[in-house]
Amino acid sequence: MISLKSAGLLAGALVVGGILGRVTSPGHSPTAAVAVAANFVLDNDAAPARAIDPANDPGTSRAVADITPGRESPKQDRIPSLVEILRASSNRKVYEDARRFAQSLDQKATLAALQEVQTQPRGNARSALYFNLVSRLAEIDPRAAIRYVDSQKGDRDLTDNAYSSIVSAWADSDFSAAKAWVNSLPDGTAKNRALSSLINTLADKDPDGALKMVLALPKISGGSYNFAWAVFGPYSQRNPAEAARRAAALPGNEFRQRAIGIVASNWSNTDPGGALAWAETLPAGNVQRQAISSIVSNWSRTDPSAAAEFVAKLPPGQTQRDSINNLASSWSQQDPETALAWVAKLPAGNARENALTNAISQWAQNDPNKAADYVLSLQSDKRFDSYLQSLTYSWGRNDPAKALAWARTQTNPAVEKSFIPNLLGQWAQFEPEKAAAQVNALQSPEAQKQAIEQIASNWSNSEPERAIAWLTQMPEGDNRENALRNAVSNWSRENPENTSAWLNKIPVGKTRDSLIATFTGNIAEFDPASAATWASSVTDENQRRSSIQSVLYTWARSDKTAAQQWLSRQANLPQKDLEAFRQQINNAN
Numbered sequence: 001m002i003s004l005k006s007a008g009l010l011a012g013a014l015v016v017g018g019i020l021g022r023v024t025s026p027g028h029s030p031t032a033a034v035a036v037a038a039n040f041v042l043d044n045d046a047a048p049a050r051a052i053d054p055a056n057d058p059g060t061s062r063a064v065a066d067i068t069p070g071r072e073s074p075k076q077d078r079i080p081s082l083v084e085i086l087r088a089s090s091n092r093k094v095y096e097d098a099r100r101f102a103q104s105l106d107q108k109a110t111l112a113a114l115q116e117v118q119t120q121p122r123g124n125a126r127s128a129l130y131f132n133l134v135s136r137l138a139e140i141d142p143r144a145a146i147r148y149v150d151s152q153k154g155d156r157d158l159t160d161n162a163y164s165s166i167v168s169a170w171a172d173s174d175f176s177a178a179k180a181w182v183n184s185l186p187d188g189t190a191k192n193r194a195l196s197s198l199i200n201t202l203a204d205k206d207p208d209g210a211l212k213m214v215l216a217l218p219k220i221s222g223g224s225y226n227f228a229w230a231v232f233g234p235y236s237q238r239n240p241a242e243a244a245r246r247a248a249a250l251p252g253n254e255f256r257q258r259a260i261g262i263v264a265s266n267w268s269n270t271d272p273g274g275a276l277a278w279a280e281t282l283p284a285g286n287v288q289r290q291a292i293s294s295i296v297s298n299w300s301r302t303d304p305s306a307a308a309e310f311v312a313k314l315p316p317g318q319t320q321r322d323s324i325n326n327l328a329s330s331w332s333q334q335d336p337e338t339a340l341a342w343v344a345k346l347p348a349g350n351a352r353e354n355a356l357t358n359a360i361s362q363w364a365q366n367d368p369n370k371a372a373d374y375v376l377s378l379q380s381d382k383r384f385d386s387y388l389q390s391l392t393y394s395w396g397r398n399d400p401a402k403a404l405a406w407a408r409t410q411t412n413p414a415v416e417k418s419f420i421p422n423l424l425g426q427w428a429q430f431e432p433e434k435a436a437a438q439v440n441a442l443q444s445p446e447a448q449k450q451a452i453e454q455i456a457s458n459w460s461n462s463e464p465e466r467a468i469a470w471l472t473q474m475p476e477g478d479n480r481e482n483a484l485r486n487a488v489s490n491w492s493r494e495n496p497e498n499t500s501a502w503l504n505k506i507p508v509g510k511t512r513d514s515l516i517a518t519f520t521g522n523i524a525e526f527d528p529a530s531a532a533t534w535a536s537s538v539t540d541e542n543q544r545r546s547s548i549q550s551v552l553y554t555w556a557r558s559d560k561t562a563a564q565q566w567l568s569r570q571a572n573l574p575q576k577d578l579e580a581f582r583q584q585i586n587n588a589n
Contacts, residue, residue, distance in 0.1 A: 082101070082113070082129070085098055085129055094125050094128045095132075098125075098129045098131075102132035102136040103136060105133075106140070107144065110140070113133050114130070114133045114134070114148065117129045117130050117133065118130075121462055121463065122462045130162070131161065131162065131165045134165045135165045135168065137166075138165065138167075138170050139173070145166045145170075146166060149162040149163065160190040161193060163185075163190050163193060164196065164197045165197070166194075167181075167197040167198050167201075168197040168200070171201035175198075175201065175202065178201075179198055182194045192227075196229070197230070199213055199214055199230040199231060200229070200233070200234070203230055203234045203235060204234050207231060207235040207238070211231050211235075211246065214230070214255070224257075224258050228255055228258035229262055232259045232263055232266075233262055235263075236262060236266035240266060240271070240274070241274070243263050243266075243267075244264075246259075247259035247262075247263045248260065257286070260287050260290075261287075261290050264278075264291035264292075264294045265294045265298060267295075268295040268299055269298050272295055272298060272299035272307075275295045276295050276299075279291040279295055280292075289319040289322060290322070292314075292322075293319065293323045293325075297330045298330070301330055304327065304339070307327055307331075320351070324346065324351045324354075325351070328355035328356070328359045329355075329361070330362075333365075333366070336359060336362065336363035336370075340359050340374070343355045343356050343359055344356075353383045353386070357383070357386055357390045360374070360375060360387050360390045360394075361391075361393060364390070364393075365398060368391070368394065368406075369406065371391055371394075372391055375388055379414075384414065388414060388415070388418055389419075391419070392422040393426065395423075396422070396423040396426035396427060397426060400423055400426065400427035400434075404420065404423060404424075404438060407419050407420050413444075416444050417444055417446065420438075421451040424436075424439065424454060425450075425455055426454075426458070427455075428454065429458045429462075432455060432458065432462075432467065435455050435459075436459070439451050439452060448479065452471075452474070452479050452483050453479070453486065455483075456471055456487045457486045457490070460488075460490035461490050464487055464490050464491030464494060465491065465502075468484065468487045468488070468491065468502070476511070481510075481514055484515060485514060485515060485518045489518050489522055496523050496527065499519060500530070503515060508539055509539070512539075513539055513543050513544075517538065517543060519534060520535045521551075524555065525554060528554060528562070529562070529566060531554075531555075532548065532552065532555065532563075535547035535550075535551045536570065536573075545577055545580075548577075548581065549580070549584055552581055552585055555585075556586075557588045557589065560588065563585050567581055567582065567585065
């Protein structure tokens with residue numbers, strides 16, 4: 001079973017953003033996902049489950065199977081299907097459904113589920129399923145989990161986080177074996193994350209031992225927050241005063257700063273007065289300021305008026321400004337109108353404006369229409385665009401269709417110029433087709449330009465080929481070219497081979513040259529020979545020279561000899577360019 005500790009670490013690995021609005025990639029139907037899910041065995045000791053008939057229930061919200069064959073189980077005991085999880089409407093539901101689903105599977109079914117999940121579009125739902133399934137496999141056979149993760153080519157960050165999930169599950173059952181494997185990893189992000197999971201498991205049982213383990217590491221700055229949370233997260237929940245004493249006594253480095261911040265946050269959840277009394281004994285400076293701001297933020301959830309009185313007594317400065325900002329943000333989650341009334345009484349200045357921006361953002365999450373009316377009442381404020389952007393971010397993340405319907409009833413030109421393009425860009429993070437369908441309704445050319453660029457940028461993060469297909473249907477011009485560059489940039493990082501094949505189909509000309517320059521800039525780090533060949537195919541002389549120069553500089557920093565050898569074979573380049581490129585290679589460090 002995945003522990004609460006593991007769940008906390010896993011949550012950190014998930015991408016923050018909108019939940020998927022779609023459940024299938026091109027050519028992969030919901031019924032296929034249900035059919036695969038229907039074959040999973042729900043329990044090692046259970047008989048094969050009764051599955052949904054895809055023909056009668058294609059992707060609707062029902063359980064995959066009853067727990068006991070032939071008997072209807074209570075609804076709360078049903079295990080959600082892959083399709084249900086991928087359509088879940090909240091982060092909490094996604095994670096809980098993914099956890100329950102993973103825990104129901106044996107090793108063979110877990111591997112089958114992992115293969116199915118990999119075919120789905122990127123998003124929170126896929127991440128939740130992937131990490132829970134990897135953790136489940138690690139509980140059954142940690143080395144099998146490692147082999148599976150190592151067999152997957154792709155996102156390095158995903159692999160690193162998967163290692164962390166494996167270690168978290170493995171260390172619960174065999175700490176020594178998990179530790180030996182972690183120590184065998186090469187230095188880097190993957191090892192740091194895996195170590196954090198290992199240390200967090202130890203901290204549950206032996207916080208002093210976990211702290212000694214961290215302090216014995218040769219270098220901890222790169223993963224200081226993860227290591228600090230691994231030790232002081234559980235420690236400060238169990239014994240905040242002792243954790244605070246140990247954190248303050250640490251050597252004065254980044255790890256100490258992280259540890260103090262974590263203690264301050266956790267302690268203030270149960271005893272803000274005690275946490276503040278301790279924070280005020282810390283030496284003045286950034287560490288104390290951040291600790292007090294964090295405590296005020298948590299205190300405002302239980303007694304915002306008392307927190308406001310404390311903030312008012314702080315001396316003017318960064319500590320007070322940060323505390324005002326955090327208080328406004330937290331208070332407005334519970335009582336936005338009272339919080340805004342308090343903000344309105346603050347002295348004019350950046351602290352008041354920043355507090356107001358955060359309060360609006362929080363209010364818009366709970367009552368966007370009232371928050372929108374309030375924002376429009378601030379049209380004469382010099383920070384009006386900033387307040388409007390906060391409204392866009394919160395409302396667009398929760399209900400973009402209603403936000404767009406509201407925007408179309410407004411006469412203020414700033415709503416179409418700023419609010420709608422930002423809204424469509426945000427909508428494109430999880431429902432890009434729906435966002436793209438709204439572009440032509442925009443009257444302002446500038447609003448259209450911004451909307452196209454934002455939609456393309458966000459869409460190409462998850463589905464670059466579809467984003468580019470949408471863009472290529474548009475009329476030629478700067479709007480399309482700028483958006484295409486962003487999309488090609490994202491695509492080339494994910495799949496340079498497919499990007500290369502697509503670029504080969506682009507007619508020779510300005511657009512192709514521009515896209516090649518973007519492409520070569522992205523692949524030069526890991527495939528400089530291909531990047532140099534592509535750069536030399538640019539038709540515009542100045543842009544070709546610039547692209548080759550950039551690639552050779554990157555190449556020469558890792559392998560001067562190879563860069564020189566490539567250049568020596570370029571007989572068609574002008575002599576003056578060859579001389580300049582040789583100098584570029586020689587000067588690279």
